[in-house]
Amino acid sequence: MEGVLLDTEQLAKAAVDVASDKKASDVILLDIRNVSIIADYFVICSGQNTRQIQAIADAIDEELGKQGANVLHREGGAETGWLLLDFGDVIVHIFGPKEREYYRLERLWSEAKTVVYLQ
Numbered sequence: 001m002e003g004v005l006l007d008t009e010q011l012a013k014a015a016v017d018v019a020s021d022k023k024a025s026d027v028i029l030l031d032i033r034n035v036s037i038i039a040d041y042f043v044i045c046s047g048q049n050t051r052q053i054q055a056i057a058d059a060i061d062e063e064l065g066k067q068g069a070n071v072l073h074r075e076g077g078a079e080t081g082w083l084l085l086d087f088g089d090v091i092v093h094i095f096g097p098k099e100r101e102y103y104r105l106e107r108l109w110s111e112a113k114t115v116v117y118l119q
Contacts, residue, residue, distance in 0.1 A: 011089075012040070013029065014067060019043065024045035025048070026119060028106060028117050029116035030042040030112040035111045035112050041089065043090065043092040048097065053095075057078065057094055081096030
């Protein structure tokens with residue numbers, strides 16, 4: 001399946017699967033199509049430390065790249081406790097525990113439909 005571009009929902013779910021495989025916690029997939037024009041989906045998850053945050057980001061970047069999606073923009077960094085990967089219609093947020101609690105994106109985007117939630 002390498003190189004085959006998946007639709008945005010499949011890409012978002014692939015990011016969720018990779019985050020879960022890397023032991024991310026509180027993995028949420030939000031469908032934001034009805035509440036925003038910036039993207040179709042947000043993937044939000046937490047890593048316990050900088051090493052895990054970086055490993056999650058690297059694994060998602062690698063896997064979605066194999067599926068034909070390229071990171072258009074990368075923001076933050078594992079050392080800051082927040083890392084964003086922008087694949088266009090799918091945006092992945094990876095937080096440290098304190099930063100996740102501080103930013104509370106799920107609450108900010110509470111009108112969005114939750115597609116997947118893995119604790």
